[in-house]
Amino acid sequence: MDSPVLSNFGLTAPLIPPAPRIHPRPLGVTPLGQLRVALEMGRSLIGAYCEEDYESLAAPYMFMGHPGLFLNDPGSARRVLSSPKYARPVKAARSLKPLVGEGVLMSEGETWRRQRKSLAPVFTPAATGGLLPHFIAAGEGLTRALVGKDRANLAQAFHHATLDAVLRALFSRRADAAKGVFGGAILADLARRYMEGPAHFNLLDFVAKGADDLTFLDGERRRMGARWFKAVDALIEERRRNPHSAVLDMLDRLLAARDEDDRPLPDQEIRDQCSSMLAAGFETTSRLLFWATYLLALDPVTQNRARAEVAAFPPERITGLDDLKAWPLLxxxxxxxxxxxxxxxxxxxxxxxxxxxxxxxxxxxxxITISPWVMHRHRKLWDAPTAFRPERFLDQTHPWGIEAFLPFGAGPRVCIGAGFAMAEAQIVLAGLLERFAVAMASDRPVIPRASITLGPDHEPEFRLTPIMQAPA
Ligand code: HEM
Structure with missing residues (x-):
């Protein structure tokens, strides 16, 4: 049996990190139970799971009169995600379309196929390799901001760093550059506020039949979306007037991209694709960095081992994606x-x-509800499912091959930015570990809460201890 670890202050291995309580029995059997499910899921999308869910492979359900299937069988889940018989649900489009327009994140059918094809050159390993200097700069920005602090809210710091990384990668703009309409600060502020506010599902999202129904009632989404589009349009216009002499960022690549008829992409499509990258990429990666740092704070032994890897090959030496192989544990x-x-x-x-x-x-x-949260902790699919054991991935050159591992989805709509996110997260986390030892400032467990992304129930303070750098 896995034994629990309560804090980072000297308890036993293996580490069983905090998770929400699992209900002993299904909640939604009676009408009152369904109301409870709605309330629990309103608080957190992972708040209503019961013991049975972690054992079953497929469970049909009815929710508020609508049929559903909770699917944990990895093969079937992959088949659904690859099948043209299924589409993204309406509520996802309603929450994000005002920010991402008709970009690849929300488009469907032929439009999506064409867009995904035209984006492929933006995400090749070579193109992602070209973005590494942006990730290194964002990581350095993070550690610079932490120097001299012995405590920090790293959830906020990672939000800033990942916005900075994606704005640099997209537009060569820093998230704290406050100059006028082209300043990254305006974009960073809008993106952050949108994802923290109007992006969250509201009641209308659950009752509306189509993505564009009743949107006149979603004033905040429309207002913020319009401001966002104006700012991105201005950036594209400015880049057209003053093109870079070499390819420095994703906007350069999108401006150079050609469709199937060898025509340049229209400005509106470029704007929507940039917006899709930002909406899909910044908060997901920020949360990944947060949880990884939390786990390392609870497991100082693994933290020290990962730091040793980084000390042997510091982030400043990274020049290509292959260099990231120097950090297998990380x-x-x-x-x-x-x-x-x-x-x-x-x-x-x-x-x-x-x-x-x-x-x-x-x-x-x-x-069809596929929950990577449940599938990744499923008792029939994983050995010691609740334990933090990074070694299980050490021998996996390609963890995408593990059928029950779906952090980036699967099928043709699998995350296009997975390589981008992994490279960015490795570089930013390595930069942090190189400069600081991290621990939790308090014993209070951090419980995950899910909305669009998986965030913490509170933003804890981390204790930071500077690492003495060896003289050069
Ligand atoms: C840890 C970070 C990330 C995670 C966990 C993640 C996860 C996912 C998942 C699960 C999907 C599939 C959703 C579905 O099938 O409904 C997806 C799609 C997508 N992701 Fe990511 N993502 C991450 C980072 C990024 C980054 C950095 C970018 C861009 C720079 C990005 C861009 C996209 C786009 C554009 C799609 C839609 C692809 C399509 O529909 O063809 N993601 N992501």
Whole structure:
């Protein structure tokens, strides 16, 4: 049996990090129970799971009169995510479309296929390798801001660092550059406020039939979306007037991209793609860094081992993606973090046609809920599912090959930015470990709470102890 560890102050291995309580029995059996599920899920999308959920592979359910299937079987989940019989649910489009427009994140069908193809050159390993200096700069910005502090709210610090990284990678703009409409600070502020506010699902998202129904009632989303579009449009216009002489960022690549008929992409599409990258990329990666640092703070032995890797090959020496192989444990820590705290905790699809999944009938409109949170802690799919054991990923050259590991989704709509996120997270985390030892300032457990991403129930303070640098 795994024994629990209560804090980082000297308890036993293996570490069983905090998680929300698991209900002994299903909640939603009676009408009152369904109301309880709605309330629990309103607080946190992972708040209503029961013991049975961690054992079953497929469980049909009815929720507020709508049929659904809770799917944990990895093969079937991958099949659903790869099948044209399913589409992203309406509520996801409603929450993000005002920010990402018709970009790849929310488009469907032929438009999506064409867009995904035109984006492929922006995310090749070579293109991601070209973005490493931006990630190194963002990591240095993070550690500079922490110098002289013995305590810090790292949840906020990582939000800032990942916004900085994505704004640098997209537009060569720093998140704290406050100059006029082109200043990264305006974009950073808008993106942060949108994701923390209007992006969250509201009641209308659950009742509306289409992505564009009743949107006149979503004033805040429309207002913030319009300001965001104006700022990104201005940046694109400015870049057209003053092009870079070499490819320095993703905007350069998007301006150079050609569609299937060899035509440049329209400005609106470029804007929507940039917005999609930002919306999909900054908070997910920020949360990954937060949970990884939390786990390392609770497990100082692993933290020291990861730091030794970084000391042997410091982030300043990284010049290409291959150099990241110098940190195998650090990379495994990030994968194990994505297993235990998948920062995209819920993947949903709505059936467009009848189907059958693992013997369960699927009618059109049925919601298929795939929860990386549950699948990654499933008792039939993982050994010691609740324990923090980064070594389980050490031998995996390709953890994507593990069928029950879905942090970035699967199928044709698998995360296009997975390589980007992993490179960024490794570099930023390595920079932090190189400069500081991290521990928790208090014993209070941090419980994950899920909305669009998996965040903490409170933002804890971390204690920081500077690491003495060896003389050069
Ligand atoms: C730890 C960080 C990240 C996690 C856990 C994550 C997770 C995911 C998941 C699970 C999906 C699939 C959703 C679905 O099938 O419904 C997805 C899609 C997507 N992600 Fe990520 N993501 C991360 C970082 C990024 C970054 C850094 C970018 C861009 C720079 C990005 C861009 C996208 C886009 C554009 C899509 C939509 C792809 C499509 O529909 O074709 N993501 N992500």
């Amino acid at each position: 990379r495994s820590v990030l994968f194990e973090t994505l297993r235990l705290y998948p920062t995209a905790p819920m993947i949903a699809r709505q059936a467009l046609e009848p189907d059958e999944v693992l013997g369960c009938e699927v009618v059109p409109g049925c919601m």
